[in-house]
Amino acid sequence: MKKKMFIGVDIGGTNIKSAFVRNGTIEKRMKLPTKAQSGVTEVIKQIKAAIRPFVADASGVGIGIAGIIDSRTGMVRYSPNLSGWNDITLGQILKQEFRLPVKILNDVNAVCLGEWQYGAAKGYDNVFLFTLGTGVGGAAICEGKPLFGANGFAGEFGHTVIKFNGPPCTCNNYGCLERYVGAKFIVANAKRRMRKGRSSLRRYKKLTPKIIAQEAKKGDKISKEVFSEIGFYVGIGVINIIALFDPDVIVISGGVSRAGRVLFDPVRKTVAKRLLGAQFRNYKIIPAQLGDDAGVIGAVYFASSA
Amino acid sequence: MKKKMFIGVDIGGTNIKSAFVRNGTIEKRMKLPTKAQSGVTEVIKQIKAAIRPFVADASGVGIGIAGIIDSRTGMVRYSPNLSGWNDITLGQILKQEFRLPVKILNDVNAVCLGEWQYGAAKGYDNVFLFTLGTGVGGAAICEGKPLFGANGFAGEFGHTVIKFNGPPCTCNNYGCLERYVGAKFIVANAKRRMRKGRSSLRRYKKLTPKIIAQEAKKGDKISKEVFSEIGFYVGIGVINIIALFDPDVIVISGGVSRAGRVLFDPVRKTVAKRLLGAQFRNYKIIPAQLGDDAGVIGAVYFASSA
Secondary structure: OOEEEEEEEEOOOOOOEEEEEEEEEEEEEEEEEEHHHHOOOHHHHHHHHHHHHHHHHOOEEEEOOOEEEEEOOOEEEEEEEOOOOOOEOHHHHHHHHHOOOOEEHHHHHHHHHHHHHHHHOOOOEEEEEEEOOOOOEEEEEEEEEEEEEOOOOOHHHHHHEEEEOOOOOOOOOOOOOOHHHHHHHHHHHHHHHHHOOOOOOHHOOOOOHHHHHHHHHHOOOOHHHHHHHHHHHHHHHHHHHHHHHOOEEEEEEHHHHOHHHHHHHHHHHHHHHHHOHHHHHHOOEOOOOOOOHHHHHHHHHHHHHH | OOOOEEEEEEEOOOEEEEEEOOOOOEEHHOOOOOOOOHHHHHHHHHHHHHHHHHHHOOOOOEEOOOOOOOOOOOEEOOOOOOOOOOOHHHHHHHHHHHHEEEEEHHHHHHHHHHHHOOOOOOOOOOEEEEOOOEEEEEEEEEEOOEEEEOOOOOOOOEEEEEEEEOEEOOOOEEEEHHHOHHHHHHHHHHHHHHOOOOOOOHHHOOOHHHHHHHHHOOOHHHHHHHHHHHHHHHHHHHHHHHHHHHOEEEEEOOOHHHHHHHHHHHHHHHHHHHHHOHHHOOOOEEOOOOOHHHHHHHHHHHHOOO
């Protein structure tokens, strides 16, 4: 890492966040609407606009984006949030525009690199990070190296199966973890329980995992039951992660992870109770530290180390 | 890998296999009873006897052994096949005896290294190998590096959960893969089905997965149904592996893997049908190539590269 100033970009379905980053610290930042519905050309225009103000002093650009990314060629093969993004050579396009090196990677891989270099997983050689939100993504560091895998899709935690005869998932499989703990399934879980008992959740017109977590912390029984069940499912997923990767740390990131102890307690309890060889293992299950900044910081690390 | 001649040892619950290996090729071999029931001292005596004949020309010793192994210190922390083996400093003991470098690793990790360097997974950077037999073990190569994990237990495929509310497993958890596809559960599956219909399996006094596979190949309906169900469960496990590791190849090893197509067909079918993003992925599900020799060859590779 010779050059120290890079531009980090986090392309989401709603907003593009960009930042000027020096040694893992954000010095300036910017946010623009993605305009995902306006088509590929318009989104690329927005990405360029998010990069341009920082270009003068930067040595390169790192970009995190949801989807199937070929980091070697800088190609976005498919992005679930951006309609029409199939085999878009984003790296090439931006390289030509700005005459700077551009590196692109999956957004959750970016978050994982950020937390590994500067956040919750700093100093560890074996890390698994996952995000809990609308979807459930994941990424791993194995023996001190980021794991991308043969096709660049390693870490697809949300579509690991925790019940082979479970309910159908959008991915065509059954009983995927995301089908139990994705944001809308947390809300559906709460609604199902609310039919059977009193709950402070009734005061809200539109439920979100955040509201349910808040009410759980205030003592609402049904909200606590929801997170206890969600935490159990997440714990089963974590057991599979620990069995396979044996990481030093499991970092939980994403909006739902901010629920705090109402989530982490049942996750940790499930793992401690059911994990093979728990007595021989050192592992930690901890929250992410960098919040929404992890993506741009990790994308910059990727660009600066590649 | 400067020095080319090493001794490889594979310590099983019944036999100790040792070999003199040059460039991945076994030149001489030996087999002794483990005498696992006679206590730690007796087993160590057998291990020494299996090494001694090859010592004169060797540059080091590599040992694969089932259990929880601390490869850095050469300590066997726990071995399920050997009673009383808790925190045994096997590496130290053998180093003092033979004045040679000694490296110890988990047996399935040894098999994986062997198949990666000289067998079915040769040339690939991302590999997951698992063994189907009495138990179900696993090991991974990630981005060209063997994955041991924080505590040395990575790859514990048999105790990944495929049904969180499934039947209890010996490990204290529920619905582990091994609980569905371990050898005795394959036999139990066949016996359950035999109660309901005619089967050529009735001719056998004692059923084994091998016999069931043979009868399946000959066309016995119940035997085919057994392997079709077993293959489905293995396929679900493989989906979780591919989702998380995105390997180039998944190698299936161990006695049950010799069932051939009656096993591999339903595994491949399940994965192709249910795997997220199958259209974007290159992966292969293939049988191991080195058979019973993979362990000693892989242990030698470990000793020679460490």
